[in-house]
Amino acid sequence: MTQLSVPHLLGTQDLTLDDFNLIFETADNFKEIINRPIKKVPSLRDITIANIFFENSTRTRISFELAEKRLSADTINFSSSQSSVKKGETLLDTVNNILAMKVDMIVMRHASPGAPHFLSKHIDANIINAGDGTHEHPTQALLDSYSIRGKHNSFEGLKVAIIGDILHSRVALSNIFALKRLGAEVMVCGPNTLLPKFIGSLGVKVELDVFKALQWCDVANVLRIQLERQQIKYFPSLREYSLYYGINKSMLDRLDKEITIMHPGPINRGVELNSDVADSEHSIILDQVENGVAIRMAVLYLLAGARPEA
Amino acid sequence: MQKKLILDQNLLEITISRLCYQLIENHNDFSNSAILGLQPRGKFVANRIKDKLGLLLNKEVAMGYLDTTFHRDDFRRRDTPKKANETTIPFLIEDKKIILVDDVLYTGRSVRAAMDAMISFGRPQSVELLVLVDRKYSRDLPIQPNYIGKPVNTMQSQRVMVEWREQGKKKDSIWLFNNLDT
Numbered sequence: 001m002t003q004l005s006v007p008h009l010l011g012t013q014d015l016t017l018d019d020f021n022l023i024f025e026t027a028d029n030f031k032e033i034i035n036r037p038i039k040k041v042p043s044l045r046d047i048t049i050a051n052i053f054f055e056n057s058t059r060t061r062i063s064f065e066l067a068e069k070r071l072s073a074d075t076i077n078f079s080s081s082q083s084s085v086k087k088g089e090t091l092l093d094t095v096n097n098i099l100a101m102k103v104d105m106i107v108m109r110h111a112s113p114g115a116p117h118f119l120s121k122h123i124d125a126n127i128i129n130a131g132d133g134t135h136e137h138p139t140q141a142l143l144d145s146y147s148i149r150g151k152h153n154s155f156e157g158l159k160v161a162i163i164g165d166i167l168h169s170r171v172a173l174s175n176i177f178a179l180k181r182l183g184a185e186v187m188v189c190g191p192n193t194l195l196p197k198f199i200g201s202l203g204v205k206v207e208l209d210v211f212k213a214l215q216w217c218d219v220a221n222v223l224r225i226q227l228e229r230q231q232i233k234y235f236p237s238l239r240e241y242s243l244y245y246g247i248n249k250s251m252l253d254r255l256d257k258e259i260t261i262m263h264p265g266p267i268n269r270g271v272e273l274n275s276d277v278a279d280s281e282h283s284i285i286l287d288q289v290e291n292g293v294a295i296r297m298a299v300l301y302l303l304a305g306a307r308p309e310a
Numbered sequence: 311m312q313k314k315l316i317l318d319q320n321l322l323e324i325t326i327s328r329l330c331y332q333l334i335e336n337h338n339d340f341s342n343s344a345i346l347g348l349q350p351r352g353k354f355v356a357n358r359i360k361d362k363l364g365l366l367l368n369k370e371v372a373m374g375y376l377d378t379t380f381h382r383d384d385f386r387r388r389d390t391p392k393k394a395n396e397t398t399i400p401f402l403i404e405d406k407k408i409i410l411v412d413d414v415l416y417t418g419r420s421v422r423a424a425m426d427a428m429i430s431f432g433r434p435q436s437v438e439l440l441v442l443v444d445r446k447y448s449r450d451l452p453i454q455p456n457y458i459g460k461p462v463n464t465m466q467s468q469r470v471m472v473e474w475r476e477q478g479k480k481k482d483s484i485w486l487f488n489n490l491d492t
Binding site for chain 2: 002003025026029032033036037038040041042043044046047071301302304305306
């Protein structure tokens with residue numbers, strides 16, 4: 001198989017196991033390319049991609065832009081803070097105006113869950129979801145699982161714990177869908193108030209004690225507390241959260257095995273992860289960032305390739 | 311489907327030997343030369359050439375594999391994207407005399423993509439092209455090989471297939487297929 005089963009990347013929920021493997025194998029090729037002296041290939045030179053960010057982003061946006069540039073695509077960047085969205089334009093109008101300028105692909109981040117799904121029903125371009133509210137962030141989950149694959153080779157029987165603010169995390173949901181599809185066992189761990197009510201229906205284990213979660217897992221994917229999404233208090237203070245859920249070196253030393261530490265960034269050092277853990281040899285946090293570019297190149301390449309010439 | 315044998319195992323071995331002697335004529339002891347097999351099928355030819363040169367020169371000749379998928383000019387112009395293969399170049403391209411190696415030369419588009427891909431790794435001193443089979447009068451681009459195993463006259467509807475023992479075939483052989491009735 002050389003083609004994805006979907007025309008858009010809206011979420012990892014829609015991807016088949018074949019899709020995952022194709023994306024990972026293509027990312028292997030791109031990873032080799034971005035380590036060459038000349039890191040650029042001309043594949044997407046006749047394609048224009050709009051990066052539309054209705055929400056703040058640094059690393060996802062830079063990563064997408066680098067991926068696009070290394071594939072020789074033309075890119076335009078749009079962020080809602082400097083745009084007509086402020087003047088009252090609807091999402092569909094904004095995007096249709098951009099498409100009228102002959103844009104082929106849209107990379108979009110939006111605060112509303114389902115925004116890219118809505119768009120995909122109304123427009124012709126390929127859409128990549130770069131995060132829709134608290135719903136999905138598929139490329140992050142792809143690069144997380146790709147990084148796990150790089151370290152552990154296989155997902156069969158692998159135990160992955162996702163620790164932190166599960167309720168507000170699109171990374172958690174996309175990771176759960178991806179890891180379950182790939183054959184891993186998944187556990188979520190966090191304070192009761194930060195676990196979604198129906199988390200059990202996703203077929204994951206739930207654990208409230210972070211040390212027990214660490215003892216169970218082979219890989220710990222630690223998430224940030226998303227204070228900006230929390231309208232009310234879910235726990236008394238950051239200090240208390242850090243005391244009960246922060247991971248430090250002495251906890252890892254007390255385990256009778258080595259586990260891999262991941263974090264999608266940005267890290268709040270001293271809150272969910274101590275520096276001695278984030279910078280330890282168990283951490284693959286910077287590998288995740290490098291893999292992010294290769295994964296995004298793979299997704300862009302595969303989606304663009306499937307699009308018949310107009 | 312009709313098929314016709316172009317080269318059998320014996321003749322193919324003789325052809326590889328001849329190509330190696332021709333290479334030695336131009337590249338002496340290969341001290342500043344290297345072979346680059348084009349993925350996916352040129353690598354079988356490159357392996358054979360490397361082994362034979364190793365025997366003749368009594369030394370290991372530098373060899374790598376080059377994948378051209380992302381440099382092709384037919385991306386988005388074919389129904390499905392091509393699957394990429396591994397690129398491994400365990401030497402510096404800069405200032406080397408490079409010999410690109412492929413099994414069949416047809417339109418010349420893969421070779422153009424290969425030259426494009428190769429330049430990403432550095433500026434070679436010179437580039438030559440070696441092909442096992444040259445399908446004459448079928449070029450879309452002004453590309454001609456320096457070393458030819460076997461020139462053949464073919465029609466557009468025909469297909470040339472090189473089979474190797476490495477691929478699980480009983481014997482090495484080169485076939486010409488008539489695709490008219492398929």
